[in-house]
Amino acid sequence: RYDEPTIGSGVGVNGQTKSLNTYLSNGNYYLYDTTKAMNNQIRTYTSNNGTYLPGNYMTDTNNNFNASDQAAGVDAHYYAGLTYDYFYNNHNRNSFDGNGATIASTVHYQSNYNNAFWNGSQMVYGDGDGRTFIELSGALDIVAHEITHAVTTYSADLAYHNQSGALNESFSDVFAIIVEGDTNDWLLGEDVYTPGIYGDALRSMSNPEQYNQPAHMDDYYHSPDTKDGDWGGVHTNSGIPNKAFYHVASDIGFEKSGDIYYKALTQYLTSTSDFEDARVALEQSAIDLYGSGSELQAIKNGFDLVGIG
């Protein structure tokens, strides 16, 4: 029998039908996308509510992934493809490592697991407990956030604690928002967070305080550099550079801010960069790309407004 790339369909976590790049092998259809550049592959697996990684390929007999237990895989696969396309089409980056690394995602990790993470090699998504979260791959911003953690690892490799860790988090939120690309959507996780409550989210870039994040250096959260302290509050203090990004992108848009932030992340920032280093890196990136004009002024203004001098 011939093995070949195919185009299937699937129903995602929030009920939308989407076209999927799949692969037919020995009569089964796999969530295995071979359509990207240079033999890059996007592969989606399931842990079947266990903890094996990557687990088993998610397959279907008729290339129509419309069962309820397939929805998480449909979105992990589809949103990984969208995120791949963003970095390739806008920054000529072939996958998170810039060298065509396979993007592997595993869904149905553990049971009622309210988490999503990059484990250093692949994405891992829980199903949520149905109250705090539903399947976490059902949000494009979460998928893009996780894949950006991998981009960061293969570039600045910002150490995951204190200010460099808050920058690590912030850059993942920044590209999550840009990949979503909706100038009315400054929220993270809203598509899968608290299904019983409308309109809330994990975090807000435009109004970090709404979800207990500081939006100014005066309110920097001093937390222990421990697991329980969220490594110096990396998911809390990210509110400060997140708010700066909100000002920058509101001024100059997602395309220009994306180019400036990408250049800073990949050419100037290092593992020990702090918030002030980030301002310098972003200012230099703006100058490199656009000279000393309105884009540079937008960076200066955004960082002034959050108290990062």
Ligand SMILES: CCC(=O)Oc1c(C)cccc1C(=O)O
């Ligand atoms: C926006 C995506 C996000 O924040 O994912 C996480 C969740 C849901 C829990 C714990 C850590 C993370 C993370 O990726 O930082």
Ligand SMILES: [Ca+2]
């Ligand atoms: Ca969002």
Ligand SMILES: [Zn+2]
């Ligand atoms: Zn993160």
